[in-house]
Amino acid sequence: MDATKSSLRGLRAKLWATAGALPVRVLALHGSTDGLTCRVCVEIRRPDGPILLFFYRHVDGTWHVFPPAENLCRMSFEPLAG
Template sequence: MNTAEKSLRSLVDRWLTPTSATPVRVIQFGRTSSSRGRYVRVEAHRPDGPVALFFFRHNDGTWRVFPPDTARSQYLYWLGAV
């Protein structure tokens, strides 16, 4: 996997397709209290309303839209999904 495929910017571009009419911004970032894993919440403003995604840093240095396997249940609990 090349560096561009690992970058948070490339994932934001791919998932949220920012434009001058629909900009994106980081609205939250940090570490979870349980596993200390990094996360970033990015929001795009669409005509229908805002759309936000969480991106999670994995141990291999990649950013993904799903939490690492070792902490997935902790992240889901933290997000209020369970």
């Protein structure tokens, strides 16, 4: 997959364009100390309640809203839950 087609910057631009005037903010940015895991939590505030999106960086440098299969057990957002 071409990394330029799913860079975090590109996904952010699509998200902001889709959200329109709705407030969008980054809630969390986490990278592991070994550099193998990186994830971002983004919130879109809507009149009927917020939507949270989680973006994960894959080994090839692309970003997706689903985690890479080989790192499923390594990723968690427990510190955000409370």
